[in-house]
Amino acid sequence: MNTYLDCIPCALRQALDAARLITDDERIHEQIVREILKITADLDLNRPPPWIGQIIHRRLRALSGVADPYRSLKSQFNRLAMAVLPELKACIEQGPEPLIAAAKYAIAGNVIDFGVKSSLDEHEVARSLRDSGSTATYGDWAEFKRHMERAKEILYLADNAGEIALDRLLIEELGPERVTLVVRGSAVINDATLEDVLEVGLSGLVRTMDNGSDAPGTILEDCSPAFREKFHTAEVIIAKGQGNFETLNDVKTNIFFLMKVKCPVIARHVGLPIGAQAVIHSNG
């Protein structure tokens, strides 16, 4: 997906919010805003929006000298999501469609995103996760189920920390032996990395790899050759979150995007309301 003009003021606001979250140093706040203004003035709009996110957060890490500024927030929301897991697991097992129910909880976990919002309330997140079983979702769930049932192997592109604890619910329903879980190559915003896979105890359950990139999405040309090989030979891919949608929706392969619609640009692009939880099947 291209970057829309609307994405630029939004990215700037996000850069400023992130800078304030990471450091109290107002010189850094000003410097990051000025740098992003300069970069976006000549931005190639054919790049996907996470390309700006990657630049912003690389510069913020460099300017602040902190390699993983969201580390403690990631651990906090990993713990939070793990605490509600047993309750959600019980709901899934009691219902008639455990695979679809698990997918919906996995989408609900996508509320834990420090890219779009710079602050999240723990109680609000926990309530949102519990309520999500009864939240309307969009998309062709029967088709999702059909593809998942017949797939021999499933490539599962995770999105955020916290959220990744809830991906366990869907991975267990899919059968962990069929799944390869992919996380970001290194820290960017609160996106999940291998450290989060360890924290939420998924490393013993499912094959895991990282994609070699620090973009808050999956910019294929920025990923490792090993990941790209895996991606291009995958039978079916599950991709979580807006960042993965924005970077992969034009790629011609069999992808099911599981995501919450979080901004007006995406809402218009996919024709769904903001806040919608959706499965979107794409062949590019």
Next chain:
Amino acid sequence: MNTYLDCIPCALRQALDAARLITDDERIHEQIVREILKITADLDLNRPPPWIGQIIHRRLRALSGVADPYRSLKSQFNRLAMAVLPELKACIEQGPEPLIAAAKYAIAGNVIDFGVKSSLDEHEVARSLRDSGSTATYGDWAEFKRHMERAKEILYLADNAGEIALDRLLIEELGPERVTLVVRGSAVINDATLEDVLEVGLSGLVRTMDNGSDAPGTILEDCSPAFREKFHTAEVIIAKGQGNFETLNDVKTNIFFLMKVKCPVIARHVGLPIGAQAVIHSNG
């Protein structure tokens, strides 16, 4: 008032909204965004926020080739405000404090602003004007009344078209013979100019002048010598709207700002909630 870092993404969003309102030409939308990115990258933050607004709207008029893109919207809202005038006038005359009531309606008219929002619903505006008599307002109204009662001459800096029709209510209570009404020197957003003074029939009632500037506020060094002379010798000044506040709140003279608080930066700056209607007395 300085420009805050938060003002920059907001100004960019406003520039894009305004570009879309003025023209369907997407090349102009992109060009204005890129130009404003370049200009703000090196922005002197000591300038007030309306300085960016002035640049944006000058460039939009030049790029679109339309000298007064908001002309028809201005006339539309002049008519709307004039239609509710008799009803509001009756309310003022029935109440115990006609001067203060008139000031509150004059502030309520400040809802008609295409700078902050790019679209306004006529019915919503009419309802907001009618409801404003019962809306909470902030500030020291007794002090306002005291200064107004004893002033020999009052300089009245108008803000927007539409709103200026409601300024008549306050000007009538002040006594038109004491008032000099000032509008912008030429078209910028939907700010009132001499054309609006004529349209709402104020030209026969009150002495009027323009300030010689096309900034959406009062940037003194950009105004005509005649206006500056008037300003610096004024006994008391009424200044309507955020744009006038942002450009004059640090000037050491006797000003009563009558305005609605429309953005989080101003809300924080003045310590009032967004949406608040307020009189703020400043000596700089």
